[in-house]
Amino acid sequence: MKSWLLAAAAAVSFASAAHAFDGAELYEGEAALYEAAQQEGIVVSFDTGPTWANWAAQFKAFKERYPGVEIVYNDLGSAATVVALEKTKNRPQADTAYYFAGSALDAADKGVVAPFQPVNFEKLPAPFKEAEGRWFTIHTLNIAFLVNTNLVKDVPTSWADLLDEKYANTIVYLDPRSTGQGQVLVFAAALGNGGSMDDIAPGIDYLTKLHQAGNVMRTVGTTPYAQFVKGEIPIYIGYENDGLKAKYTDGMGDAVQVVIPEEASAAAPYAISMVEGAPNPNAAKLWLNFIMTDEGQARFADGFVRPSVPGVALPAEVVEKMPAAPQLQPLDVAKAKEMKAAVDSAWSKAVLGGQ
Template identity: 35%
Template structure:
C-alpha cells in the first residue's frame, strides 16, 4: 500500500513538473511573440475557415498585429523558397498534399503545440513541421427540390435519375479527390483509380454526368441537382442559401478525408509570433474558431458549442472515411488522371 502511494505521488509530481514546464515554455513564447508584435500570413484570409476569428483573438489576447496575402498552396511554398532571408511571410496554410513538398524544399521550421498528443498520427509530421488543423471530406450536396431521395452512398448515386456534378477533374483538387473517394469506396486506392473511372464512365453513359461549376451561385439558381464536393464547402453553401433546400451527406460506402496544415517559414522574421499562432490554432478556442467556419477540427477531444456543432455533420457520418496514405502513388495517379478521364469518361458522355 505504501509503495502504491509513493508511485501515485511520483506520477502526480512528474505530471505537475511537466505541466509547469509547458506553461513556462508557452509564456516564454508569448513574451517573445509580443516583442515581435506582428505576424504575416499567406493563404489564410478572413473568409476561409473563419481565420478572421483567429486573427481577432491573436490581436485581443496578445496584441499581435496581422496581415494576409491570399494565394494557393503552391504559390505559398514558392514564395517561402524565393524570398529566403528577405522573407515577407511568416506562416501559411497549405493542402495536405503540399505539406511534404514544403518540407522537402527546406522552407519550413518545426513547432509542436502543447496539444500535440491530441492530433492523430496520420495528420502530423513526427518532427513538427506540419499538422492538419482541420479536415475536409468528400461529400454529396443534393437539392431537395429536385432530388426526391438524396444519395447516401456511391451506390445510391449510380441508381439515381438526376444529374451529378463533379467539377473539373484533372484540374481542381476537389474534383480529383472526388475520384479518389469513389475509388476507396469501390475497392481501389491511391494507386488504382480504375474502379472510380469505371463508375463515372457509367454515369456518363447514362447521360447523368454534369460539369457545371459547383459554385454557391449555381446551387442557388437550381442548376445543380447533386454535386460532389468538400463537406466544408457544401455545408457553407447550404447555409448561405437556405438550409432546408439542401441535404449534405458523406458517402457511407467510403470517402477520402484530407485537410489543411500551417507551415511556418524557415526564414520567418516573426518566428515566435508564427509559432504562437499555431499554438492558438490547436487550442480549444482555436479549434472552435475553425468549426465556426465549417472546417472540421482535427482534435476530437474539443467540445464544440451546440450552435457550432449544429453547423457540422454528426461524427457518425465519418465512420468510413480514409486519409491518403501513399502520397507518391496518389501524385502519380493524379498526373495520369486527365488522360484517363478523357479516354474513359468524357468519351462516353451522352
C-alpha cells in the first residue's frame, strides 16, 4: 500500500500554487478551504474506483476546479477498506474512505473515521448519516426490476405483477444470506408489501409466494449481470444502476427496461467518511464538500446512481434515463445490520425449507 501512495505523492507538482478558481463560490468558505488544501497538495481517496458511480468524472471536475490539489485513489472494496483503515490507524494513509454504509458503521465503531459535516449534510434523511458526520450517504443504489423485453413482452410494474403465472420461471435474484444486495431486496420486498424496516415478515411472505408460484428461475450467490446482458435472464431483481448500465453503456438498448416497483422499494446508502488523523485534512474536506454540492450530486446521476441529497436538480437527459421515484424509501443500515441473522434465518426457512 505504501509504494503506490509514495509514487502518487511523488507525482504531485509542488510548483507555484494555483490561483483561486474563477467565479462564485459553491459554498461559503470554499476559496479559503481551497487555499489551505493547496498547501497540502493532495487528497488520498480510498475505494473510489473510477469505473464505479461516475468517480472518474468527479475526479476530472475536481482537478479542473482546484488546480494544485492532486487526487489519488484505490479500489479495495468496502470491507477491505475498513480493514486497511484499521491496519494503518496509527499512521493513516487515506484522507477519505467510500463504502456501502454497512461498512461505514464498522469504520465508525472501530474509531478510524472522524466527524465532518459537509455541504448539504442537514438535508440528508436521518438513516443516511451518522449524527456527527462520521459517515454520510453520497448516493444510493435502488432495488428495481431489470426486464429483458426480448424475453418478456408484458413488463411488470409492481411487486404484485410478478406473482402472475405469466412470469413462470423468469426471475433471478441474489441470495440474501451471502450478498448485501440480497439483504436489501428482502427489505425492499417488505416495504413494497406493507412491511417496514422493523417488520420484514411481509417481505419474506412475498418471496415465499414468488417461489411457490414457480416464478423464480434461481437465486444466485454472485451478481448475474453478465448473464443478464447476454440475454440469459428474463427478469433480474437487482440494482437499478446495473439495468441502466446495460441499457445505455453495455449494448442492450431497448432490449432492457428498468422498473422501480410502484408500491415501494429500498434505496441502499453508499457513504463516505473523513479518516481520523487524515494526513491532508483540508484537501479531504474540499473533496467531501465538492461531491456533496448540488453540482457534485448531479454528477453522480450521470453514472446511473441516485443522489442522496433530496431535491437536487438533474439535467433533462438524466431525468429521462432516471425519472423521479418518490416510492423509494431509505434503507436504515443500522437496523438492517442488526436484523441480518433474522433475515437469513427467516428467508432460509420460508423459501428454502430451512436449507
